[in-house]
Amino acid sequence: MQPSVSVITIGRENTKQPIQDFAAARNAALKNATSDWVVFLDSDEKISESDFEKLKKYISQTKAAGLYLTRSDIFYGVQLHYGEWGSTKILRAMQPAKAKYQGKVHEVPQISGTTEQTDVVILHTAHPSINQFIAKVSNYAALAAAERKTSLLRTGIEICTYPIAKFLLNYFLLRGFLDGWRGLAYATVMSLHSFFVRAYRISWHLQNETT
Numbered sequence: 001m002q003p004s005v006s007v008i009t010i011g012r013e014n015t016k017q018p019i020q021d022f023a024a025a026r027n028a029a030l031k032n033a034t035s036d037w038v039v040f041l042d043s044d045e046k047i048s049e050s051d052f053e054k055l056k057k058y059i060s061q062t063k064a065a066g067l068y069l070t071r072s073d074i075f076y077g078v079q080l081h082y083g084e085w086g087s088t089k090i091l092r093a094m095q096p097a098k099a100k101y102q103g104k105v106h107e108v109p110q111i112s113g114t115t116e117q118t119d120v121v122i123l124h125t126a127h128p129s130i131n132q133f134i135a136k137v138s139n140y141a142a143l144a145a146a147e148r149k150t151s152l153l154r155t156g157i158e159i160c161t162y163p164i165a166k167f168l169l170n171y172f173l174l175r176g177f178l179d180g181w182r183g184l185a186y187a188t189v190m191s192l193h194s195f196f197v198r199a200y201r202i203s204w205h206l207q208n209e210t211t
Helices: 022-032 049-061 130-147 152-173 176-209
Strands: 005-010 037-042 066-075 088-094 099-102 108-111 115-124
Touching: 005 022, 005 049, 022 037, 022 099, 049 066, 049 088, 049 115, 066 176, 088 108, 088 115, 130 176, 152 176
Parallel strands: 005 037, 066 115
Antiparallel strands: 037 088, 066 088, 099 108
16 A cells, blocks of 8 residues: 655745744644655755655655655756755655654754655745845844854854855865856855854844843
8 A cells, every 4th residue: 555645845935924933834744744744845845746756755765764865946047956956855754654854943853763765856036136145145044043043152153164164065076067057156145144044143142242
């Protein structure tokens, strides 16, 4: 008998009440799931019909409790192939009873059992413009900063080094430059994300020192 598979979509955009704890939202969905497997997608993601059939074949044959899919971003109408945005491995297919998410933002599932990788692709169309990309990154950075426990000294050192390292990693080491101007834009904005997280954290430290 083929295991049942359901797709659960978590909306991150244009909601009347924006989600502040993504792990809690996903865990609630896992708790209410009635299928043998669930596949999580964000509202700005999709899997082609052929890849979904491929995923169901993986599920019918695997003994693992979770499967990694490959997410590839589409930016200004073009699918990207390099940098961390071109082929990110994400754990999105899982057995509900063996999974639990952690982290309010950039949530990660913890699987009770083994995991395997697949070549199934999730297409991610998240950023219709650079302005909206930066605004989204800033919002996520604020949520991520609230979870950090680093000291003011360490955060100060990181803000001087991490954003630069992030850009060099994505643009050169992971060959983001091969995606043309889109790769340059992505490498720059992802570097800004690294900066924003630490800037918000420093702001939090300074506000607490003066109160």
